[in-house]
Amino acid sequence: MAVSLTVNGDERSLNIEGDTPLLWVLRDELGLKGTKFGCGAGLCGACTVHLNGQPVRSCSTPVEMAAGGEVVTIEGLTDGDRLHALQEAWIEHGVPQCGYCQSGQIMSAAHLLANNSTPSRDEIVAAMTGNLCRCGTYSRIIAAVESVAGSESSGGSQKGGA
């Protein structure tokens, strides 16, 4: 089927099976490799993107559900060359180990802060529970999110702010 959607501000049109998960459309068709495949079942959060302002697991979101919608991926979180405050904080706190899950972690955290600029630690943990990290970087993720929370830049990116 013909599907049109906006990805990181760009209009994209494809001819594709409607049940194809958004993840594989982003990765295999649009070449946006920052969104990762971890489980294929919405259990690990590595594939988290924003669809119409909401965080979704793109591995379990058929592309037809995103038709006409606005998708923001990790590549769209930066504002030109300017990193999102969370991306800066991730670097500063040395969060990533292997880094594979971190796109999804950052997308979940960006949604949290866009809706709650001063989350408590418990709120951070609750919002991030769906994102697995096998390397075990959780304490640094919390520290990085807390460092951005409440600061002026916590609304983060214009595009990614949801």
Next chain:
Amino acid sequence: MSADDNLMIANVSRRRFLMGLAGGSALVLAARWDVALGGNEKAQFGAGAMPGGWVDDPNVFIHIDADGLVTIVNNRSEMGQGIRTSLVMVGADELGADWDQVRVEQAEGDHSKYGNQNTDGSRSMRHWYQPMRRAAAAARQMLEQAAANEWGVSTSDVQAGVHKVVHRSSGKELGFGELAGKARELEVPGRNALVLKRDEELRFVGKETGLINGELKSAYPKAIDGEDIVTGKAVYGADVPFENLLYAVIARPPVYGATVASFDDTEALKMPGVEKVMKVEGTGQPAGFSPLGGIAVVASNTWAALEGRKALKIDWDLEAAGDNASYTSSAYRESLEKAAQQPGTVVRQHGDLDKALENATKRVSATYYMPHMAQAPMEPPVATVQIKDGKAEVWAPVQNPQATRDTVAGRLGLDAENVTVHVTLLGGGFGRKSKPDFAIEAASIAEAFKGRPVRLQWSREDDIHHAYFHAVSVDYLEAGLDGNGQATGWLHRTLSPSIGSLFAPDPKHKGEFELGMGFNTMPFSVPALRLENPPAPAHVRIGWFRSVYNLPHAWAIQSFAHEMAVAAGKDHRDFVLDLLGPDREIHNLTVGDGWNYGEDPDLYPIDIGRMRNVIERATNEAGWGKSPGKNRGLGLAFHHSFVSYTAIVFDVEVDDQGKLTIHRADIAFDCGPQANPERIRSQLEGAIVMGIGIALQSEVTFEDGVAQQGNFDKYLIPRMPDAPKTLRVHLVDNPGEAMGGVGEPGLPPVAPALCNAIYAATGKRIRRLPVGDQLKG
């Protein structure tokens, strides 16, 4: 071999001072450790004993452009341990490079050029710190020589500063970029002419930066891949772009050793995007690194391949799997528990254990179980192969690039020279990606599409169903205590399938390197002791999992030592410090361990003083001895592995409903010299979280040879709420010792410490992992 080939830089330890070797600064040139074994036979240890050995030629590792850009080659696989940052940092520091003008280049798989690249065993920094320092020092001295030549002065009048060389008396300067061309034409100085930087001259190595127990100190140098990772630009196994790429998945036999009897691809071929269905040959048992075989579906995108696979109809021949097809893990556990009551092959003994147990005032015994686990890196295995003009190229996240090259070449009937392995970032490894089976699978499929690249993708279900499983284990321990609560005898039987079963007919007993992971190297001082290894056959594909057999050995020994302390009515810390005996160095050969992680036992004995020190540090930091309050308890465990020392204390609470809260973890760690403390901290933080999963959640069970968990709904690994609320890493500064491993030694004591804490809080003893629902009701 020239005289200076036999030179290496060694860390000066007190041992070396005792031996009368030169000292004065932490690093000097010293004769290579060379134990005379008789005749001309030379002991081979450390990096020199690895396939491909070490290389310290600056031309291999360091390149400087005319504009001053420094490229340092990283030859080890990056899987989250931070080696791309840490090893490059070591080279940049010795060279004197400005970090902002340094980039990393990942070496292709070629150990004849780059030295050993097999990234496992917590060896990267311990084996490559010195060669990288030497390569960078040689490059720096060549730059200094070039500057001296340019100015017509002696090299003693010039000195490298940050990214430049300065003429001392005149203050004239030339940048590294300006000198690079001239320096390249000079001869590489011999190893005995190298002058390494003194500790106080180093800007990066050993410096504490970044997030230190909750306090943020500006991280510099920053992680080399940090910005690429957080912006989604970092390239992992499935992220390499290709034109005309084909996407493949494989349906593999549900039971280890089963084969394809017949298959029907009619429906699969009707699926949109599916281009081909083909058989991939397995090699039966033992599998080694070879594929399990099965039916591949090749398509125009990943989703089409996955959907096509669902439409396959396959009849499996289970007879080929033999008794693997009736393997049920719960029944196997019972059989091992029964076998643990019978004597086994004696691995180590002293004193009269039977008499000691007979005469004991009190006897303690317990049986501990640890299940199968899957490494489950967040990035499932994936590899892309393109075969063209008699040559193959591989792009894959592999821990062992040379084995990948050799086994892919073997499969394709090519010379290894005609196979190029490009190592991408690894989205986690944990031992899974030490096995290049997935690259061989991709190569087998690519052979049918000569000229076109083929990417073979594993799903999460593939990854968990067909893991190289951590071996299931049962450990039985029995001890005698005298009237003073002193240990008089110690019996330990360990039963677990061997990784030897992966490569050869099942030995049914642990091999030397498996026993050497904390079993025969058990550090306690007991008058009578017997260590036995009864048989345990393998029924699934067994392989390395981070820390490997240290996991069950530490789990059993550290739990049991606590049980003994409880039986003796003594404080756990006091009891184990007493059980360790006086500070001393245990030579591995004296406890029947000829392996010692591949390291020289004279340089790396088991040092009881260092063990004691980390125990005291962790317990002191955790406030050991204070009353933790209602429903709360502190638990301790410690372990020596990968020639490093770890102790950890948990502070936990278990409420009346059995809900566990981990308030705090304090881990103390001594790996000798620390190259990059920032990444050492992160490895230990991660080990604590992974260890919590091993203790509480992670288990793969089998019914009739089939793994019963396939994704993160049933195979549980820690989520953010499972992590300790407070996590403290205490690094022991010990620069005078030989460098130890970091990636693995944090993990083994985590599960027993957590279960000891649960006991302290509840009085409930956990002897079977994972804890699961055992605290409920």
